[in-house]
Amino acid sequence: MIHVEILDYIDTNGKFLIKGVSTAFINAIRRVAMSEIPKLAVDFIRIYDNSSSLYNEMLASRIGLIPLKTDDLEFFKMPNECECNGEGCSSCQTILSLSAEGPKMVYSSDLVSTDSSVNPAYQDIPIVKLYEGQRVICEAIAKLGIGKNHAKWQATTICAYRNVAKIDIINCDLCGDCIKECPKGLLYIDKELRVKNILDCNLCRLCERTCSIDAIRVSLDEYQFIFNIESDGSINVKDIVNTAVDVIENKLINLKAGVAEIGQRRRT
Numbered sequence: 001m002i003h004v005e006i007l008d009y010i011d012t013n014g015k016f017l018i019k020g021v022s023t024a025f026i027n028a029i030r031r032v033a034m035s036e037i038p039k040l041a042v043d044f045i046r047i048y049d050n051s052s053s054l055y056n057e058m059l060a061s062r063i064g065l066i067p068l069k070t071d072d073l074e075f076f077k078m079p080n081e082c083e084c085n086g087e088g089c090s091s092c093q094t095i096l097s098l099s100a101e102g103p104k105m106v107y108s109s110d111l112v113s114t115d116s117s118v119n120p121a122y123q124d125i126p127i128v129k130l131y132e133g134q135r136v137i138c139e140a141i142a143k144l145g146i147g148k149n150h151a152k153w154q155a156t157t158i159c160a161y162r163n164v165a166k167i168d169i170i171n172c173d174l175c176g177d178c179i180k181e182c183p184k185g186l187l188y189i190d191k192e193l194r195v196k197n198i199l200d201c202n203l204c205r206l207c208e209r210t211c212s213i214d215a216i217r218v219s220l221d222e223y224q225f226i227f228n229i230e231s232d233g234s235i236n237v238k239d240i241v242n243t244a245v246d247v248i249e250n251k252l253i254n255l256k257a258g259v260a261e262i263g264q265r266r267r268t
């Protein structure tokens with residue numbers, strides 16, 4: 001039975017305790033969350049004027065990495081799945097324009113979207129500093145994509161898990177040496193040696209090394225994990241995790257269908 005507990009949550013950052021799953025399962029969620037969650041990012045730029053100190057390529061790279069947020073991600077289709085066959089239409093792309101003249105600092109807030117539901121996730125991302133007389137005029141085309149193809153489509157900035165610690169204490173003589181060594185202050189004596197909050201244990205094993213009679217053993221709990229996930233602001237963490245689970249489910253459905261088809265072919 002899988003048990004999920006939310007330890008910490010805001011839209012862009014989540015910390016979960018997940019029990020009853022294998023390393024393979026949690027790693028599948030991590031990998032899919034990093035590389036297979038569709039999100040919008042600028043994929044093509046038409047630069048009409050650029051007299052700034054940045055080359056066109058650098059300007060394009062900076063704009064491409066600005067996370068874009070939309071209220072209606074499901075409206076957009078992947079270019080290769082769109083009726084336009086990837087030619088570009090309102091179902092698979094949207095345009096943001098930028099027109100700025102120095103002296104000024106150009107920020108992500110200067111990108112003007114033709115679709116009011118698509119906007120930079122943060123308004124204060126610096127793009128380029130323009131001096132007197134310098135100008136940037138361009139049109140940026142945003143499309144759906146996945147992190148597997150380019151980092152600009154990666155919705156997570158942190159996506160990592162670690163095992164919860166397991167601490168066994170046997171034949172302890174209550175000398176207290178390990179208590180002083182624990183950098184997290186987790187150990188204390190109350191009739192016997194106890195651990196305050198196992199989730200805070202960083203598995204450093206200093207307690208184990210200090211004990212001269214091997215009374216304390218630190219190991220990994222193979223079925224309990226702390227999963228940390230941080231979004232770049234384009235999609236909230238809840239949607240990233242839900243979509244990751246859907247993607248894995250679809251992969252399994254396809255695998256099952258594929259295996260059934262092979263079995264069918266063998267019988268005929």
Ligand code: SF4
Pocket residue numbers: 169171172173174175176177178179193210211212213214215216
């Ligand atoms: S576990 Fe070892 S070091 Fe810690 S109190 Fe017990 S005997 Fe002492």
Ligand code: SF4
Pocket residue numbers: 165181182183184185186187200201202203204205206207208218
């Ligand atoms: S492994 Fe490190 S953090 Fe965990 S209880 Fe031992 S000393 Fe403390």
Ligand SMILES: [Zn+2]
Pocket residue numbers: 079082083084085086087088089090091092093
């Ligand atoms: Zn299209």
